[in-house]
Amino acid sequence: MKNSRFRYLTRRTVLGGLAILPVAASRSLAGSISQAFVREAPPITAADQVLNVMEFEALARDALPPAHFGYIATGADDDRTVVRNHDAFSHYEIRARRFVDVSHVDAARTVFGASWASPIYLSAVSGQRAFHPDAELGTARAARTRSMQMMLSGVGSTAVEPVSEARGAPVWQQLYPTDDWAVTQGLVRRAEHAGCPAIVLTVDTKAGLNYARNNETLTRAMRVDSRTCTDCHVNNSHDPVHKAPMFAGLDVSRVTSLAPPDITPAYLDRLRKLVSGKLLVKGVVTAEDAELAVAHGVDGVIVSNHGGRNEDTLRATLDCLPEIAAAVGKRVPVLLDGGVRRGTDVFKALALGATAVGIGRPQAWGLAAFGQPGVERVIDLLNRELLQIMRQAGTPTLSSITPGHVIASTWR
Numbered sequence: 116m117k118n119s120r121f122r123y124l125t126r127r128t129v130l131g132g133l134a135i136l137p138v139a140a141s142r143s144l145a146g147s148i149s150q151a152f153v154r155e156a157p158p159i160t161a162a163d164q165v166l167n168v169m170e171f172e173a174l175a176r177d178a179l180p181p182a183h184f185g186y187i188a189t190g191a192d193d194d195r196t197v198v199r200n201h202d203a204f205s206h207y208e209i210r211a212r213r214f215v216d217v218s219h220v221d222a223a224r225t226v227f228g229a230s231w232a233s234p235i236y237l238s239a240v241s242g243q244r245a246f247h248p249d250a251e252l253g254t255a256r257a258a259r260t261r262s263m264q265m266m267l268s269g270v271g272s273t274a275v276e277p278v279s280e281a282r283g284a285p286v287w288q289q290l291y292p293t294d295d296w297a298v299t300q301g302l303v304r305r306a307e308h309a310g311c312p313a314i315v316l317t318v319d320t321k322a323g324l325n326y327a328r329n330n331e332t333l334t335r336a337m338r339v340d341s342r343t344c345t346d347c348h349v350n351n352s353h354d355p356v357h358k359a360p361m362f363a364g365l366d367v368s369r370v371t372s373l374a375p376p377d378i379t380p381a382y383l384d385r386l387r388k389l390v391s392g393k394l395l396v397k398g399v400v401t402a403e404d405a406e407l408a409v410a411h412g413v414d415g416v417i418v419s420n421h422g423g424r425n426e427d428t429l430r431a432t433l434d435c436l437p438e439i440a441a442a443v444g445k446r447v448p449v450l451l452d453g454g455v456r457r458g459t460d461v462f463k464a465l466a467l468g469a470t471a472v473g474i475g476r477p478q479a480w481g482l483a484a485f486g487q488p489g490v491e492r493v494i495d496l497l498n499r500e501l502l503q504i505m506r507q508a509g510t511p512t513l514s515s516i517t518p519g520h521v522i523a524s525t526w527r
């Protein structure tokens with residue numbers, strides 16, 4: 116795939132017919148103004164020419180075969196949760212305060228005792244070899260140069276040890292525990308042995324071995340992709356449990372599902388006893404579940420709907436955030452992902468109670484377009500935009516961003 120950039124340009128019109136561009140579809144008027152000179156502009160050939168995160172989506176579409184781009188883009192059913200996640204940010208507007216000294220603006224944050232340069236982190240994205248030959252190592256190197264926390268997918272195409280080495284520090288390990296407790300134990304022990312300070316249990320995926328969820332956009336993209344996949348995916352396979360490096364050496368013969376069907380409070384108690392470091396749950400969308408998870412010992416709650424990939428017509432994560440932040444209070448950090456594409460989006464999530472904000476698709480787009488420099492550019496753009504809006508809004512530190520800095524929009 117190394118020299119494949121723009122190889123799939125001709126397929127773009129085919130994919131253009133698919134409903135896979137929710138990002139471009141929103142922000143309509145502002146988008147049409149900012150797109151005014153796009154056709155006349157020379158083509159983008161390097162990461163540092165990219166103006167914003169959304170531009171990376173088109174570059175990734177040009178660089179990737181249809182099925183691989185479709186895998187990144189897809190939601191479930193009609194992709195409405197994907198659209199809502201992103202659109203929700205435009206339902207809030209920023210209340211900028213003018214009489215504040217912003218001669219020094221700092222986006223640093225401490226999470227679980229670790230100093231982060233910014234409140235943004237790279238959320239779990241599986242099978243990154245389908246996007247670039249450097250795969251998770253390219254992403255990890257970008258995270259290293261930008262001092263960014265990375266969460267490694269449990270079904271990544273690279274194992275935790277080399278990824279942590281490339282990151283220069285242990286990553287967080289996302290966990291698909293399977294329905295076999297012996298395998299769960301093996302996965303957790305391996306991640307903790309590699310030094311991972313946090314295990315992130317994804318609770319929003321009730322799928323079977325091969326993600327039996329209704330990803331229609333992906334299915335359509337696969338139909339227009341006639342290639343035989345032999346040099347990509349997780350070890351050339353669509354069957355991550357039997358092929359993903361994190362499962363190597365484990366007896367997976369009894370596994371029938373990536374996630375146990377009984378993630379109940381009792382399951383959380385059991386996992387809590389197994390995990391010696393921090394335990395987070397990813398995929399919480401209600402105050403009740405957040406409350407319950409904290410009561411059963413989790414150290415952090417991630418408001419997420421898997422980027423809209425698992426269920427359709429859920430609320431946007433930003434719309435779920437206020438009730439969850441209120442329920443959890445300051446007891447544990449509340450993180451959020453879903454639809455974050457601008458520094459102003461990060462700002463709004465922080466104002467509504469998030470401790471930190473994760474990105475999924477943007478890192479995959481950056482990696483697909485330019486490898487490590489692409490991911491670095493995605494991070495730089497978001498960080499720069501965040502600092503800009505902090506300065507403009509009169510919030511020189513993250514802790515000075517309050518609910519009073521945003522207001523629900525009455526403008527539709």
Ligand SMILES: Cc1cc2nc3c(=O)[nH]c(=O)nc-3n(C[C@H](O)[C@H](O)[C@H](O)COP(=O)(O)O)c2cc1C
Nearest residue numbers: 238239240241268317421422452453454474475476
């Ligand atoms: C291609 C792709 C693969 C993903 N793989 C995983 C995964 O293995 N585990 C997981 O918990 N979430 C996974 N996610 C979800 C992300 O961690 C994150 O919740 C979501 O992408 C955030 O929304 P955004 O893409 O709009 O930023 C994946 C998302 C994408 C786009």
